[in-house]
Amino acid sequence: MAYQALYRVWRPQTFSDVIGQDVITQTLRNAVASHMTSHAYLFSGPRGTGKTSCAKILAKAVNCLNPHDGEPCNECEICKAANENRLNDVIEIDAASNNGVEEIRDIRDKVKYAPTEAKFKVYIIDEVHMLSQGAFNALLKTLEEPPENVMFILATTEPQKIPATIISRTQSFNFRRISKQDILQRMEFILKDKQIDFDEEALNIIAASAEGGMRDALSILDQALSYGDDQLTLKNAQEVTGALSNEQITSYMQAIADNNPAEALTSLYQILASGRSALRFTEMIIRVCRNLILYNSDSDLSEKMDKSVMTKELLAIADKFDNARLFYIVDQVSATQKNLKNSNQTDIYMEILTVKISEPKVAQAQTQANLQEPSEAVDNEVIDKLRDEVSHLQNEVKNLATGEVKKPVVKKTHRRTKNNTRLNKTAIYKVLGSATKSDLMEARDIWPDLMSMLSITQRAMMKVADPVAASKDGIVVAFDYEMWFEQAQDDTEFLSELSNNAGRLLKKDCQIVLVPKADWPKIRKEYIDNNIDLNNQGKVESKQEPKKKTDPTVDEAVKLFGDDIVDIKND
Structure with missing residues (x-):
């Protein structure tokens, strides 16, 4: 037969x-x-x-x-x-x-x-x-x-x-995507039944390449066995799937860590010459960066690392990367992936990417631009001019003051934390206003399928997030770690894609709202205690505290200075 x-x-x-x-x-x-x-x-x-x-x-x-x-x-x-x-x-x-x-x-x-x-x-x-x-x-x-x-x-x-x-x-x-562990167990069972020796690392590579499909996994396994003459080795699996060897990715990341573009390009040319897929190459870079971030962030997180990727050599250079640079590398690789899918000149895009992420000046300039205080970027002339304008406005407010309301007192500005500015409490309260247990269960049911629709980078970001509340119109998703929350919240394109995919799975419009898990109990308690509701304009108000009328003078002061620095005191 x-x-x-x-x-x-x-x-x-x-x-x-x-x-x-x-x-x-x-x-x-x-x-x-x-x-x-x-x-x-x-x-x-x-x-x-x-x-x-x-x-x-x-x-x-x-x-x-x-x-x-x-x-x-x-x-x-x-x-x-x-x-x-x-x-x-x-x-x-x-x-x-x-x-x-x-x-x-x-x-x-x-x-x-x-x-x-x-x-x-x-x-x-x-x-x-x-x-x-x-x-x-x-x-x-x-x-x-x-x-x-x-x-x-x-x-x-x-x-x-x-x-x-x-x-x-x-x-x-x-039907959901089959877990990597289930695919591994099935392949092990088949190989033992056929009495074929195999390398566990080779099975890991095949299971990862299958992306949740058992038929794809068995097809790749069949091909690897044919290539290796009824033997399954790590090298055979890497050749068949186009995956990088540990030596190749270690050599490349070592050059990146040493800020050596010439050596990184040499390593890149060797990898591409061996017939490796550029797209698979970028996926491996992201997986390595994800594991390095987990390793650098917390000792508990290090247990979630992919042991098949993180070799001793890669862990040895982990201290050469801080999280800011790893995030920068992931951003650059993600942007390159989009170009690779729409171009035949993959080598050129990979060369540009390699130079970008191996030049520390670029990443440092990006980081410094984000962290630079406003006072460092403004000269003394501008500062003096602003002081004069503030003094003039203060005099105007003093002249507008009436008997009932004293002049606004300028307080020391309190800078809000990053976390508070990123939180969308209005959207969170809107979900809580009509949240039900059945909606939450439905959201959790489609969650694995929603994750399977994301790219490798996005799945890595969402690995530490879970739905904690849901209504007919939205889902609140809590992140275990604040750094991942900030990364996801700042990516509006990703949030839009996540909401659209959730809507397709649930067959209705659905908004995804993010929150750090550490802040979630406080926000939920605040909503319950104050019985917060949403009015027709979508603004958050308390049912227990009606909106107070304000004086035109106070309104003018708030308009000039902002509500963060105006303090109203009654006689």
Whole structure:
């Protein structure tokens, strides 16, 4: 018999064989065991997560002659025929190539006929989002009220393209990306069964490259075994996936740490000459920077480092990078990644990136510009002019003072902390005003899928954040560490993308609001104590304290000096 790919040989044949989808498989198993299966299902999720496999298992289970607790026996004639793809009552249709109205009308005409061998006639329509609008309309009535003993199972990677009228007529199951640990365990099981020696680091690289897809992982594993003549070594996995070796990334980062652009470029040319992907290269730089930030920040955080990336050599140069420079490197690499996806001149962009991050003057200038006090950038002439203007304005306010209100007293300006200026309390209170436990549970359910939609850089940033409150219109996300909160809060483009992706998953408009976890209990208590609500203009006011009327004189003073430095004292 011809050789079969690993993902075909090891395709799950029972619900218990499906990896990483325990909630879905348990639900389907119980439905089959209790004879409470639906007439239509929708399986959605990323590629290679088990949608089609579960559809085939469900088709077998409902028709099996000797089911065991909702599982197909795989021994009766029906199961054997289904496993060999010769059961006429299980019809698989690829919607990508059969997406017209005529094909769906043909199905509609044939569903009226009873099954020939099995109890149920099962239609599995893969990539159903590829159907035309006319085809969806033709399917609609049949999907709503199919004849007895007919079941439809729709599978798709893009559920947002399916009309709501179709979704409402199905039981929907959202397949999630499979965790790296589950993929590793499955590959280890297969290799041990085949009695093949393997390197654990090689499996780590393959699992990371698969990005949550079991089929992709097994395909890469198959390729690595072929390349290494039925041996899995670290070198084989790196060659097949295009991943950098530890020596290559260490050499490059060492040159960056030593502020040596010439040596860094030499290392870059060697890496690109070895056939490594520029995009994979940038991803590795970000992963290293993320681990160095965790290592430099706190001893507890260092336990969350990726041990497969952080070698002793990289840890030895960790003290040469401070967090400000690591953030700068990540920003530059992220910007370069966008250019790499839209250009064929990857070498040029990588050269520019290498020079930028290996020249300390650039990073230092950036940091100093952010930290520089205003007084250092303004000459004495400007200061004197401002003093004269302030003195003149003070005299004007003194002349405007009435008997009831004394002149405003200029207090010492208290600079607000960075954290307070970044907090969007209005948006937080708006979420708290209509927050429910069910909304929070729904937000937590879609959180893994939301993270999977982010880039590696963004996922690293959000690794220490979780939803803590949610309403119909928004989600409050708390960060364990303030530095990550500040990084995310300052990136308006990222916040917008995060909110849009959450809205797509929840199928409604949704705003993501960020808060440091250390400040969250205080903000929540403040809201509860003051019974804060939102008025029609979206401004935060207290129900217990009505808005006080102000004097025109005071308004003028506030307008001139700002409410931070005006103190009103009554006689």
